[in-house]
Amino acid sequence: MTDIRVDVRGETCPVPLVETRKAFRKASPGDTVEVVGTHPASRKEIPMALKALGLKLVDIQEEESVWKIRIGV
Amino acid sequence: MADKTTIVVHSGDMDKIYSALIIANGALSMGMEASLYFTFWGLERLIKGKLEKGALSRMHMFGLGKWMIQRRMRAANVASLEKLLQDFKELDGKIIACEMTMQIMGIKKEDLRQDLIDEYGAIGAYIQEARESNMTLFI
Numbered sequence: 089m090t091d092i093r094v095d096v097r098g099e100t101c102p103v104p105l106v107e108t109r110k111a112f113r114k115a116s117p118g119d120t121v122e123v124v125g126t127h128p129a130s131r132k133e134i135p136m137a138l139k140a141l142g143l144k145l146v147d148i149q150e151e152e153s154v155w156k157i158r159i160g161v
Numbered sequence: 162m163a164d165k166t167t168i169v170v171h172s173g174d175m176d177k178i179y180s181a182l183i184i185a186n187g188a189l190s191m192g193m194e195a196s197l198y199f200t201f202w203g204l205e206r207l208i209k210g211k212l213e214k215g216a217l218s219r220m221h222m223f224g225l226g227k228w229m230i231q232r233r234m235r236a237a238n239v240a241s242l243e244k245l246l247q248d249f250k251e252l253d254g255k256i257i258a259c260e261m262t263m264q265i266m267g268i269k270k271e272d273l274r275q276d277l278i279d280e281y282g283a284i285g286a287y288i289q290e291a292r293e294s295n296m297t298l299f300i
Contacts, residue, residue, distance in 0.1 A: 102186045
């Protein structure tokens with residue numbers, strides 16, 4: 089089990105979504121992908137993508153304007 | 162029917178190429194398949210060195226409008242068209258180049274960025290992609 093971290097702070101549409109998807113493709117089953125970003129729409133859209141991709145949302149945290157989404161692959 | 166989008170990229174305008182690539186990359190990121198069919202002015206953007214050369218579809222003002230928009234895009238940290246195109250390919254997006262456009266405009270295969278192009282096709286190629294798609298756009 090590995091933790092893959094995707095740092096998309098300061099990035100805008102569609103980069104957070106695309107970089108998250110790229111990380112899933114590199115991950116193995118059992119890995120956790122952690123995405124950290126600031127783009128407000130992506131905070132809502134990344135969880136929407138998970139359903140279609142059959143992945144599990146572990147946790148979302150938000151502090152100031154930085155969010156952190158943890159996903160189980 | 163596959164969860165897939167097929168987009169006809171007819172315009173070569175910078176802002177419209179952005180729209181096409183952002184939609185296509187969004188679709189791939191959210192688990193769909195995506196095909197881009199480059200035709201007419203859109204295909205010109207796949208000529209070596211021409212990707213970023215499109216005008217703005219409105220308010221181009223001999224390049225001044227484009228320059229202003231590009232400045233604002235840089236300030237907002239918007240990805241370059243080159244990055245969007247590389248991401249599209251990395252996520253297994255498919256690119257089809259219109260053969261008739263090549264013929265009309267005198268574009269040869271070696272003029273195009275062949276590394277990005279999966280197929281050279283005609284209307285049948287688009288229809289085949291589109292009939293397998295649940296979302297198709299003309300940009």
